[in-house]
Amino acid sequence: MTAFDLPGLLSKSEKLTHLSLEPGFWDSPDAKETTRELAIARSRLDKWEEVASEMSDLGALCEMLAEADDAELSGEFYERATALGKKIEEDKIFVLLDEEYDSSQAIVTVHAGAGGLDSQDWCEMLYRMYLRWAEARGFGVKVLDGLSDQEAGIKSVTFQVDGDFAYGYLKGEAGVHRLVRISPFDSAKRRHTSFASVEVIPVLPDSVEVEIRPEDLKMDTFRSSGAGGQHVNMTDSAVRITHIPSGIIVSCQIERSQHMNRATAMRVLRSKLFERTLRERREQLESLQGEKRAIAWGSQIRSYTLQPFQLIKDHRSGCEVGNVNAVLDGDLDELIMAYLRFAKTGQTCGAVDEED
Numbered sequence: 001m002t003a004f005d006l007p008g009l010l011s012k013s014e015k016l017t018h019l020s021l022e023p024g025f026w027d028s029p030d031a032k033e034t035t036r037e038l039a040i041a042r043s044r045l046d047k048w049e050e051v052a053s054e055m056s057d058l059g060a061l062c063e064m065l066a067e068a069d070d071a072e073l074s075g076e077f078y079e080r081a082t083a084l085g086k087k088i089e090e091d092k093i094f095v096l097l098d099e100e101y102d103s104s105q106a107i108v109t110v111h112a113g114a115g116g117l118d119s120q121d122w123c124e125m126l127y128r129m130y131l132r133w134a135e136a137r138g139f140g141v142k143v144l145d146g147l148s149d150q151e152a153g154i155k156s157v158t159f160q161v162d163g164d165f166a167y168g169y170l171k172g173e174a175g176v177h178r179l180v181r182i183s184p185f186d187s188a189k190r191r192h193t194s195f196a197s198v199e200v201i202p203v204l205p206d207s208v209e210v211e212i213r214p215e216d217l218k219m220d221t222f223r224s225s226g227a228g229g230q231h232v233n234m235t236d237s238a239v240r241i242t243h244i245p246s247g248i249i250v251s252c253q254i255e256r257s258q259h260m261n262r263a264t265a266m267r268v269l270r271s272k273l274f275e276r277t278l279r280e281r282r283e284q285l286e287s288l289q290g291e292k293r294a295i296a297w298g299s300q301i302r303s304y305t306l307q308p309f310q311l312i313k314d315h316r317s318g319c320e321v322g323n324v325n326a327v328l329d330g331d332l333d334e335l336i337m338a339y340l341r342f343a344k345t346g347q348t349c350g351a352v353d354e355e356d
Contacts, residue, residue, distance in 0.1 A: 006048060013041040016276040033205040040103055040164055047091055054084050096340040102168030104202035104272060107144070107268055109158040113176065113195035120153030122179045123193040125328060127157050130170075132330025139163030144264060145251045152185065158250075158268070160203065167202040172316075172339035173332075174200040175301030179200050182307050191307055195300065201271045210270045210277075218242040241265045302335070304328070317342035 016038040025031055066068070097103070108130060111121035134141050140162035147155040161170065176197050185190035204210070222261045238253030239261040250272065252265040273299045302314045310324045312335070319338035321327055327335065341347050 009129075009181045010045065013038065013045060015042060015057070020160040030205070036164070037103070043164075044094065045289040047094075051084070051088065051091075054087075058084065063313065074165045079136035093337065093340070096337075096344050097165050099112065099168070101202035101204075102171075103165050104167040104204070105163065106160060106161045106170045107158065107201050107203060107271055108170060108173070109199040110154075111156045111197045111199075112153065113197055117149075117152045117185045118179075118183050118192050119196055120149050120155055121184070122153070123155065123157070123196040124153040125179070126177060126196055126198065128156065128330050129161075129330055129332070130159075130161070130173075134161050134166075134330075136330050137163060139166055143254050144268065145253055166342075167200065169336055170200045172336060172343065178300040178303045180303065180305045201275045203267070204271050204274055208270075208274060210274050212243070212266075212269065212273065216244050218244060219262070222253075231345065237261055239265050241269055243269060243273065246273065246276060248276070307338075314339060314349075318350075320349065 016034055019025065019034060020031075020038060023035075028034075030315060058077065058081055065074055065077060110130075112119040112128050120125050131141055142160045142162065144158045144160060146157040149155055176195055179194045179196075180191065181194075182189055186192060218241070220242075222238045222240065237256070237258040238251065239258060240249065240251040241262070242249050248269065250265045250268045251260040252268070255261045255264055286294075301316055302312065304324060304327075305311045305313075306324060310322060312321045312324055312327050313319070314335055317335075317338040319335055321334055323331070340351055
């Protein structure tokens with residue numbers, strides 16, 4: 001089903017509505033996910049009805065203008081037509097977000113790469129950029145794990161973004177991000193290049209089955225490293241889980257108890273294992289997490305240049321943005337839309353160079 005499949009949307013909405021009215025529905029483990037899917041389906045139907053209603057009104061205005069030349073009526077027609085065109089343009093995003101898990105929440109991990117303190121600082125800048133983007137959309141963000149450095153920046157951070165289509169929006173951020181700037185850590189004020197990698201996976205509904213055998217897991221506990229004061233946990237409540245067959249390691253230290261941290265870490269592990277399975281099945285196709293490459297030269301998906309000029313360039317879609325500060329403050333929509341359009345249609349914003 002696509003975003004503009006009206007019969008499919010109606011059928012899905014009716015099915016989910018009927019399901020939600022069944023006795024014992026709220027006792028079902030799938031109740032939360034079902035109500036979320038129903039809300040998304042109804043929201044899309046509302047958008048359809050709004051556009052259809054406005055198109056009908058504009059048609060009536062057009063007929064009136066054909067009968068009589070009315071300046072005021074003509075102004076209203078063009079004003080409303082322009083607004084409708086803008087709304088349709090904004091709603092095009094849903095055509096690009098029609099893959100199975102696009103409507104899911106997202107788990108994002110940012111790792112510092114080659115570049116020492118500069119990369120750790122860059123990792124923190126990217127984390128702040130995604131926080132600002134999520135905040136502007138009204139999405140919730142929950143930090144699951146993080147490793148800061150006493151000298152500067154962070155070595156890695158994992159956080160969950162809660163909001164409809166969070167994964168669909170952010171999946172194109174997966175990959176290596178390159179920063180070029182005058183290093184604040186270099187007394188000679190030389191230009192440095194830093195790298196950080198971003199991983200994005202969907203939060204799986206409870207209904208998705210992922211086999212995880214207890215004997216394949218190694219669990220370690222350690223003391224959480226909080227922000228200080230009352231938030232420092234004085235017990236070994238933080239949890240690190242290693243999935244031995246795959247080598248995947250996940251950890252969580254943000255919750256108040258070891259039990260809660262383990263549950264959260266297991267949820268992340270489920271998503272990572274499921275994503276890994278999908279990637280293996282798809283083989284030649286782009287994986288849900290994005291192509292895994294070295295966090296260094298020649299592997300970046302996007303470059304952020306602050307000196308000697310200011311420019312952000314996505315090396316897949318060809319999209320270029322000159323307002324670097326706005327992007328680093330969370331204004332990612334142009335870059336996100338350009339990537340989604342490229343991933344769906346192959347359409348680029350221009351010739352894409354291998355390197356600047």
